[in-house]
Amino acid sequence: MVVICVCQICDDLHETIRIEHPYQYYSIVEQIKTMMQEGILFLIQGNCDFSLIERDIPFLNDVLCHVFMCKSCKCKFELCVETFHGSGGRWEVIHE
Numbered sequence: 558m559v560v561i562c563v564c565q566i567c568d569d570l571h572e573t574i575r576i577e578h579p580y581q582y583y584s585i586v587e588q589i590k591t592m593m594q595e596g597i598l599f600l601i602q603g604n605c606d607f608s609l610i611e612r613d614i615p616f617l618n619d620v621l622c623h624v625f626m627c628k629s630c631k632c633k634f635e636l637c638v639e640t641f642h643g644s645g646g647r648w649e650v651i652h653e
């Protein structure tokens with residue numbers, strides 16, 4: 558089942574992004590941090606402190622996984638990367 562979200566605020570976030578390089582991950586992290594500051598997204602789940610993820614700091618975990626929610630439509634998004642083996646990760650909408 559495909560859920561079509563008509564939310565204007567998180568419209569751009571509904572595309573699945575395959576993360577193959579750390580810089581892609583950090584670029585998404587930076588976008589999310591901005592959206593969190595703007596009050597568009599908020600963090601609802603995570604296995605490490607999202608605010609501590611910075612480009613020049615070593616990864617905090619072998620797997621980094623965070624779930625965010627759009628404040629407006631309550632859509633959830635997952636950002637997961639596997640850092641240890643460098644197999645990458647993805648940004649995707651969670652369909653429940």
Ligand SMILES: [Zn+2]
Pocket residue numbers: 564565566567568627628629630631632
């Ligand atoms: Zn939304």
